Amino acid sequence: MRVLETVGGPEDLKGLTDHQLTELAAEIRDVLVETVSRTGGHLGPNLGMVEITLAMHRVFDSPKDRLIYDTGHQTYVHKLLTGRAPKFDTLRQQGGLSGYPSQKESEHDIVENSHASTSLSYADGLAKAYRLRKEDRHVVALIGDGGLTGGMAWEALNNIAAAKDLKLVIIVNDNGRSYSPTVGGLATHLTSLRTNPRYEKILDLVKKNLGRTPYVGPPMYEVLHGVKKGLKDMLAPQGMFEDLGLKYVGPVDGHDRQAMEDALTKAKQFGGPVIVHAVTQKGFGYAAAVQDEEDNFHQVRPKNKPRGWTDVFAEELVEIGHRRPDVVAITAAMLHPTGLAAFAQEFPDRIFDVGIAEQHAVTSAAGLAMGGMHPVVGLYATFLNRAFDQLLMDVALHKCGVTFVLDRAGVTGDDGASHNGMWDMSILQVVPGLRLAAPRDGKRLQELLNEAVDVDDAPTVLRFAKGEVFDDIEAVDKVGGTDILVRTGTDVLIIGIGSMAATAVDVATRLQDQGFGVTVVDPRWVKPVDPKLVELAGKYKFVVTIEDNGRAGGCGSAITQALRDAGVTTPVRDFGIPQQFLDHAKRAAVLTEIGLTGQGLARDVIEMIAKHQGDAIASEPDTASGRPNGA
Ligand SMILES: Cc1ncc(C[n+]2csc(CCOP(=O)(O)OP(=O)(O)O)c2C)c(N)n1
Numbered sequence: 001m002r003v004l005e006t007v008g009g010p011e012d013l014k015g016l017t018d019h020q021l022t023e024l025a026a027e028i029r030d031v032l033v034e035t036v037s038r039t040g041g042h043l044g045p046n047l048g049m050v051e052i053t054l055a056m057h058r059v060f061d062s063p064k065d066r067l068i069y070d071t072g073h074q075t076y077v078h079k080l081l082t083g084r085a086p087k088f089d090t091l092r093q094q095g096g097l098s099g100y101p102s103q104k105e106s107e108h109d110i111v112e113n114s115h116a117s118t119s120l121s122y123a124d125g126l127a128k129a130y131r132l133r134k135e136d137r138h139v140v141a142l143i144g145d146g147g148l149t150g151g152m153a154w155e156a157l158n159n160i161a162a163a164k165d166l167k168l169v170i171i172v173n174d175n176g177r178s179y180s181p182t183v184g185g186l187a188t189h190l191t192s193l194r195t196n197p198r199y200e201k202i203l204d205l206v207k208k209n210l211g212r213t214p215y216v217g218p219p220m221y222e223v224l225h226g227v228k229k230g231l232k233d234m235l236a237p238q239g240m241f242e243d244l245g246l247k248y249v250g251p252v253d254g255h256d257r258q259a260m261e262d263a264l265t266k267a268k269q270f271g272g273p274v275i276v277h278a279v280t281q282k283g284f285g286y287a288a289a290v291q292d293e294e295d296n297f298h299q300v301r302p303k304n305k306p307r308g309w310t311d312v313f314a315e316e317l318v319e320i321g322h323r324r325p326d327v328v329a330i331t332a333a334m335l336h337p338t339g340l341a342a343f344a345q346e347f348p349d350r351i352f353d354v355g356i357a358e359q360h361a362v363t364s365a366a367g368l369a370m371g372g373m374h375p376v377v378g379l380y381a382t383f384l385n386r387a388f389d390q391l392l393m394d395v396a397l398h399k400c401g402v403t404f405v406l407d408r409a410g411v412t413g414d415d416g417a418s419h420n421g422m423w424d425m426s427i428l429q430v431v432p433g434l435r436l437a438a439p440r441d442g443k444r445l446q447e448l449l450n451e452a453v454d455v456d457d458a459p460t461v462l463r464f465a466k467g468e469v470f471d472d473i474e475a476v477d478k479v480g481g482t483d484i485l486v487r488t489g490t491d492v493l494i495i496g497i498g499s500m501a502a503t504a505v506d507v508a509t510r511l512q513d514q515g516f517g518v519t520v521v522d523p524r525w526v527k528p529v530d531p532k533l534v535e536l537a538g539k540y541k542f543v544v545t546i547e548d549n550g551r552a553g554g555c556g557s558a559i560t561q562a563l564r565d566a567g568v569t570t571p572v573r574d575f576g577i578p579q580q581f582l583d584h585a586k587r588a589a590v591l592t593e594i595g596l597t598g599q600g601l602a603r604d605v606i607e608m609i610a611k612h613q614g615d616a617i618a619s620e621p622d623t624a625s626g627r628p629n630g631a
Pocket residue numbers: 045070071073074114115116143144145146147148173175177178179282332333334356358383386
């Protein structure tokens with residue numbers, strides 16, 4: 001029997017021998033490689049977390065002590081050790097284990113949000129609560145070196161450093177990488193700490209080697225005294241953590257479980273906020289993942305992926321870069337996943353990786369624009385949320401020509417609720433002057449990106465979905481800035497937005513089969529609403545909008561408002577993502593579940609028309625009584 005099968009929960013770890021624990025670590029790595037290569041997921045980060053997680057669960061008593069993981073993508077080992085090994089092969093599958101902590105899965109899980117740099121703030125709050133409630137509980141926050149480049153982490157550290165009596169242990173999992181090598185002064189400082197063993201170790205080294213060399217000079221004890229003093233001065237607590245007033249323990253080899261347990265035990269006994277600096281290797285124990293220069297093992301993805309929206313963007317931006325020397329690009333630690341690596345390769349002086357620091361990225365972009373450049377900020381749609389105020393008050397208020405390219409917009413699926421890009425077309429509606437485009441296919445993405453970078457007096461935003469780019473859908477006509485894709489009658493006008501234009505065409509076909517006359521349009525620029533689209537809508541019996549965004553405050557709402565403001569009373573039905581936190585599943589499965597498919601939408605539109613017609617008949621006056629039918 002494998003050791004892993006004897007671990008029903010973290011309490012079972014305490015009685016294991018060193019040999020069994022070494023066995024267990026090897027078994028866990030085998031399970032990670034075998035499972036994740038099948039299901040997809042974060043192989044590199046989790047291979048680096050095996051010994052640290054074992055030590056965390058052996059030194060602390062979860063769930064009495066709370067273990068918080070920043071971003072949560074590195075919690076597969078935590079799940080295996082907290083009773084979920086039997087279900088681990090359902091990882092990231094619909095109805096199976098989430099790839100992130102999940103409160104409904106386990107009492108050992110607490111933070112579900114996969115947005116980075118939040119863990120220390122949660123920990124600060126939790127530790128304060130336990131102090132106030134006089135509960136003897138520790139809070140342990142694990143944050144990566146990448147997570148530490150996010151501003152929230154420093155807001156939290158500023159507070160934690162001042163709270164001497166919080167039972168709070170921060171483990172910095174320093175593997176030198178986010179997706180790519182971690183950037184900035186912090187990364188350099190962590191390296192200096194990492195490569196700067198405390199003076200005891202150096203002293204041992206000196207003692208060992210001095211005895212070996214032919215030696216002429218002052219008595220040995222004087223030399224050692226001088227070395228010791230010199231080293232103390234040199235290695236006096238200069239680390240920024242200690243400068244902040246935080247107790248620092250480390251650097252510790254994060255793959256030496258015993259060393260980690262010793263460090264965590266020391267930290268636990270301290271009784272106040274402590275930082276344990278663990279040094280690990282992302283992908284440790286699996287050679288291919290360790291030499292992962294292309295970030296392929298941060299997140300294991302299907303082999304030979306089809307050409308995606310990201311690829312189209314990546315290529316077009318390089319073209320633009322050649323034509324426009326003022327165009328620069330900014331990434332928040334996601335150079336490869338957002339498609340900016342090609343631009344960086346071609347224009348190494350015009351790419352800025354700011355770390356996981358979206359807020360800084362956006363306001364720095366405003367600065368770049370004020371300085372005469374045209375920045376293109378590449379983000380995942382969901383992560384723009386974090387920098388909304390910067391976009392509103394630093395970019396838009398000053399009418400800065402910044403182009404935001406939001407990848408993974410709409411339902412992303414696998415990474416659960418905090419990763420779906422379902423918010424951007426709602427929150428961006430309120431930004432004065434901002435222009436928002438949603439390309440329906442690769443060709444429109446190229447066109448709209450070129451149009452966007454030509455706007456230098458307002459923020460422009462392009463947003464597109466995760467995965468394979470759609471085949472080009474050519475327009476049969478144009479009205480104003482709006483493309484007409486299908487035109488067979490004036491019963492229903494379907495406004496298909498971005499990736500939902502193809503679905504709108506599918507809905508039209510299904511409605512035509514039922515005898516309805518349907519027109520499908522793609523506005524391309526969805527904000528501001530095209531006045532010609534408003535005019536057109538007035539000629540139809542029904543208007544339907546379809547968007548891969550939350551319904552609340554989305555494009556459908558904006559278009560309805562524009563129609564009503566123009567006195568157009570045509571009934572409108574807006575379809576979008578229900579305003580809920582959606583469980584993880586493949587994108588297609590989620591779209592089916594929420595009815596955002598051709599079949600589901602066609603059924604709903606027919607029902608809407610039937611109801612409307614039924615209501616109309618019911619409200620017609622009865623010829624005899626003069627009262628409405630059925631009254
Ligand atoms: C706000 C935010 N921006 C970007 C991401 C995407 N992301 C997921 S994991 C990751 C890298 C995390 O690096 P680190 O904290 O060092 O953890 P490691 O993977 O190295 O263990 C990034 C950038 C995110 N989850 N949240």
